[in-house]
Amino acid sequence: MKRLLPLVLAILLPLLASAADAPSYTLTLKDHRYQPNELRIPANVRIKLELINQDPSPEEFESNDFPAEKIVMPNSRISLFIGPFKPGRYRFYGDFHQPTAQGMLVVE
Ligand SMILES: [Cu+2]
Known part of the structure; x- marks a missing residue:
């Protein structure tokens, strides 16, 4: 067991560090719209997305351009956590209020 610990740490610490180091961005849902509705993020890095829902109903963050579906x-x-992405534009939306809840990730 003792001999395994350095190995376990060697595997776990980089994972923890990468999660902690991920740049963080915030999207707010209000009146079933994303604010901002265009989010600029850097290419080739995993990012942490904080999603704040200020509406009195649930929403589902979703995209057909990248894997994401979360209530x-x-x-x-x-x-x-989403990404890493190649440079480009990636559409996302709110599955429960699609007429208004539309947004774009601009990766550069
Ligand atoms: Cu959905």
């Missing part, structure tokens, strides 16, 4: 309850917040 955020009314007046709550969640965080998720």
Whole structure:
């Protein structure tokens, strides 16, 4: 067991560090719209997305351009990790209010 510890740490610490180092960005849902509705992020890095729902109904952050589907309850917040992305534009939306809840990731 003792001999395994350095190995376990060698595997776990980089994972923890990469999660802690991930740059963080915030999206707020209000009146079933994303604010900002265009989010600029750097290419080739995993990012942490903080999603704040200020509406009195649940929303689901979702995209067809990258893997993401996560529910955020009314007046709550969640965080998720997305990327890394190649430069480009990636559409996301709120599955429950698609007419208004539309946004774009601009990766550069
Ligand atoms: Cu969905």
